[in-house]
Amino acid sequence: MSDFLSNFDQSNYKKTLSEKKGKKTEGTTQTEETSASRKKRSQVKKSTEEVKVEVADVNEGATNEANLEAPLVDSSDGGIEDQAFIKPEDLLLEEVSEPKAPSNEEETVIDPTYKKRQQRKIIIASTLGVLAALLLFWVYYAMSHVKMPDFVGKTTVEAREWASENNVTIDLKQEYDFDKDVNVIVKQNAKAGKQVKKKSTVKLTSSLGPDPEEVIPLPDFAKMTKQTADEWVEEHKAENLSVLEEYNDKIKKGDFIKQEITNKEVKAETYKREDKAIIYFSKGKEVFEKDVEVPDFAKKAKSDVETWVKTNEIKMTYKEIDSDTIEEGGVVSQSIPKGTKVAKRDSMSVEISIGKAVTIPNFAEKNPETASTVDGLVVTVKTVFNSEIPYGQLISQSEEAGTKVKIKEPKPITVVYSAGKPYLRSYFGQLEGDLDKLFFDDYRSKGANISYTTYYVDSAETRGTVVDMGAYNQFVAMDYVVSIAISNGSKAGKPTDSPRPESGGDKEVPEETPEEDSGE
Template sequence: MSDFLSKFNKDNYDKLENEQKSSGGKNEPKSENIQEETKVEPAPSSSSNSENQTTQSRYYSNMAQRDADTGRSDEEVEVDPDYRRKKRRKQGIIIAGSVLAGILLFFIYYQMVHVKMEDFIGKPVSEARTWTTDNDLEMELTQEYSTEYEENQIISQSVSEKDKIRKGKKVQFVSSKGADPEDVIPLPDFSLLSQPDIENWIEENHAKNLKVVHEFSDSIKEGEFIRLEIRDSNITAEEYKRKDSAAVFLSKGEEVFAKDITVPDFSNKPKEEVEQWAKTNMIEMEYEEEDSTTVEANLIISQSVKAEEKIAKKDQMKVKVSLGKATIVPNFGELTPDEASEQAGLMLSVKQKFHSDVSYGKLISQSIEAGTKLMGQEETAVTVVYSLGRPYLRDYRGQLDGDLPRLFYEDYQSKGANVNYIVKYVDSPEIKGTIVGMSAFNQFINMTYTVEVQISRNDSASPISVPVPEEDMGEGE
């Protein structure tokens, strides 16, 4: 601008004016440019139209003065008639944009610091915990028993679904601990219920410790009730609580197995080998013992199912086990006591007893019947009893009374005769304690008999010298 004013003097002005005249006004600026130069953005104002007009008048006066000072007084100023309308429109757009931008910024900020609550009722606690952690919320969890919701499912929440909650805030949840285990739920008569009814009852009553167990049965149809077992035998069905362990057994019907087990040849095999095979293959094996002169004891003689045939699990099978060579018990009534003692293969015990009806030397009894086959050492023990006839009372005079208990036991009582004695002390020249008389002696008596024994009570008699046998004298020497 300073360069322009320095050049703008009288001579230059005249020269410029002549050039414009010669050019016919070709260099005259366009009205659009004039309009652009004259358009100056006034400061936004809320004044009335009269004030705006005054301001515009002053503005145009100043412009005219400026043009006069710069030699532009001859130029015309054109005013845009839509200026006000455009200006107001532009102002409205700016204001509306600012408001929308503010609202948008507030909305974005609100969305950043708030989160929309989801519905977790009936869902696992883990899902609610994960969601609160991911959304910067604090979870507060309490538990209570419920029959409506399963264990660890959400029962309620402090913030409703779709409500906004600020991040960092606390959300309270109540979760289910399941049904109360202390509740008493009397058990019905399961024998009157079908399998679906039993399973529905367990589900409806949340009896998780009551299990349904299926097992095979040869006598009860499939699906029918077999038995009820409560682990604690002191608890009755009417006192049953959810915490108590119990099982309802239902039948799976008869178990049918395929015949896919090959039977081996057990001939001359040990019994233990058969037992192990039967246990491994679940075969119901029956063992029958039999003596044999050709097969050793405890070895298999024969089997009911032939070798290489196929059988199924739980099929029945029989094998004969050898007891070895049998010992046949003889008829000891045909043998004398001496002959009986010589019988081989038997653990024989020969006894003799008094008998009022069986004559001397005859058999009274034998512990095992004649013709019986005996196997093994324990089974071959046989006791036979021969008769001594009627008891014979011996003469015990000259013996001492101290020997009487032994003599009567050995001679009579141990051999089945009930012979006793009574003592009577008498005056006698014999030494005290010597048997000097008997009411009976040297005669046959009944099986039950009592004899009187007379004993000397003379304690002043000289002792009787008892001769020493020659054999004893020889041993002393």
Template sequence: MSDFLSKFNKDNYDDMVDEKGQKDQKDVQENNVEKQQEEQLELNQAEYEETEEQVDLSPKQDTSTNTSPLVSSRSTRRQDSEEEVEIDLDYRKKKKQKMIILIAGSVVAAIFLFFIYHMLVHVKLENFVDRPVSEVRAWATENDVEVELEQEYSMEHDANEVILQSVSEGDKIRKGKTLTITSSLGADPDETLPLPEFSEMNQEEARVWIDENKAENLQMVTEFSDDIEEGSFIKLTIKNSDIDPSEYTRKDSAAVYYSKGKEVFEKNITIPDFVGQPKEEVEKWVETNEIEMTYEEADSDSVEAGNIISQSEAAEGKIAKRDKMTVVVSAGKAIVVPNFTELTPDEAAMNYPDLNVTVKQRFHGEVAYGTMISQSVDAGTKLLESDDKNVTVTYSQGRPYLQDFRGQSEGDLPRLFYEQYKSKGADINYIVKYVDSDEIKGTVVGMGNFNEFVAMKYTVEIRISNNKYAPPNPPDFSEEGGDIYPEPDDEEIPEEVPEK
């Protein structure tokens, strides 16, 4: 049967049918021939019986003496006929049964062949709904069925999942025919999907919302946080910053961040002995193991600058990733700032070459002359190599002493008062009064008081010569040029002032 089925296909089915028809026709012809032979045999038998009856009706003769040649010949033929022909009375019945069996077998064979043919050219369809399109294509390729794909958006089915098939489950489809299936494109990417207030939702609630709304481009990201509780909202980011959360669509890329809590690491990192080692070695170890290292500086008379003096965690101990640790780095030998109260201004400036000492003197209403008023860096302070070594020491000049400025030019007064008093902390001011005098105009000819101690805040009257015979104003340097000192008219020449 397997050989027959392997040879049988759609292409040679017609040839087999034609061959069967020719065989049936041949069987009919053979049956006709047998039937003619049977009728001829019956005719011969009838003739034989008739002849036998005629022989029986003739007078009996002595066979031993009166046998004629004719009788002898007939007798011989009869004997031959009896030997050659044997009549089977059930022959026709058997022949009929044979024909019935032959016809029934042909019908059964035809039905069987049709069934085999139908089985070979048709295939029963499976239920592909809710299954991937790839499974349909694989089945169709195996069963020689064409697939026509239609697609539509669906909230109930995932992308590339079968929604509908044109032939129901269990029905048969002929090979070579086309099976139409409708598959899902997933949720509509252009549909507006206003984002909720994720800050009011925990991580699980946000995940459920994303799944229910099929927001495939909205990713949930979890990250460690030392400040935010595990499962709580951190932030929402939309790739296109111009999109408002209320106008978000499924095709827009976005991410919502939730906390995984504080990251805990196993203490499996061995701590080296860094004492005496360069700071660079510590930095390499810290970068490799991600340790939160704090560097402090301290002076040392024995450890070279830039090397480690001490460490907060013992050597050969264990530490976890991102744990905190402190090392003290040598800044070299420190310079101790002295107490300048015990020094004179000259000693302060000359005795400490490692420091940049600046000595200033200022008036002071209560501190005696030569006594230190202040120093910019406290006594005993250790200054390291990297520290600023500028130290300013201020000494007192006592109360301000008002000098005699008579004979000075009015134009020099601002500078003199600043250098002598303002720059040294004394708020000494002056007011000007112009008087007639024989001195050159602008010369100081008098003061309210001078050559005496005054208060830290004091104003003195300065009298300036206003010689009316001197040129009243500076020459006018105009663009038109001309004589700077024009000759006065005779009428304008003043009378000569008699000498006193």
């Protein structure tokens, strides 16, 4: 083994290289050199591997030989150097390194590991490229997708907030669901945990609560307590049915008072969840403590009293009286003295001044001439015919006697006196055209329904003059019709400017003839 290794000392190795170089011919082409070099490198590599095996064997089995002294050789400077073992790696490097070619020749050295290194680079680059592509795809996917939460049982507000934050559109459908509250999600098209692409649409279904059109017949609440009524409302989700309590002086606490359905056409049997209704139960009689002190309202304004009443829930009655000392609107007196303790809803009264006033007299004690002279009052006097009440007596007055009215704001008062029975006057010599006005002023304006009819007769009087009446200058009934004869002027001369004859007189009236009766 030592002889074998001695062949690989530095001097022998250089000698061997020199011999190999000498065998090369000048005509060897570059291609042949390359082939020979490859062959030599292959052999050297093989030898190196064998040497490594030999060295390993020597190191393991012959450690004593490894400690032998190395032979001494002469150095270039005349000194002596130790001849050491050449490492296999050094041997390989020296073998691979070709001697330099002459300066006039170009030598090509090929690295046998180049192809493998290139392949390794390609593999590494490809692997890195795939990893980079996968990373980019993962980043893109992570940025363009979002994990779908489980919205079932959550509110639409939460779903919309999530959609807004993650750039997802919500397509919301609503349906009635008895078991779910309003705006609670009941279904979703994308499963929880699934990756959903941003800018995509997610379909959700939310609850509208119980169907308002569903008929839920009302029970007999009169047989229930408030607690059982509340339980029924909650069980049937009748949100438009209110169960209230109120104080009641007659019905004991906890008992049913009444049932009110807003739509009067809806009956208890046809009641729907959307119909509004109120069930009342009694809280019993309300008892208040007498802890409200009555203030002194004397001369205070009515508005102050109203404020106190509203604050303390007092039942107040207001009476108006005149006062010569208290201004209008001030309190004259109060039914409960100041300082007295009262309870809420207790009753009391106050008198409010209307200022100075005048008392309306009993106009039956006056006559038509003096009735209009009462101080502080505006009185209108009228006289009308009346078959029952004698002339001059009072028939009516618009305001009751004893009533007090403000002097500042006097009310107009109408007083009606009797003119007695109607008396039919004589209208001889009057023109037919004046009869309507005369009958209205004399009778109809005073309540008597007296009218007339006319007919024409031959007469020496001017045409259109009254020449006869069926009745005149006498009392007649409240409803009466009189016939009046009118001259047709057939025997009269030309009209003159002589004054009209006065009505009345003792002229004999001819009997009425039905001919030429024109009526009114």
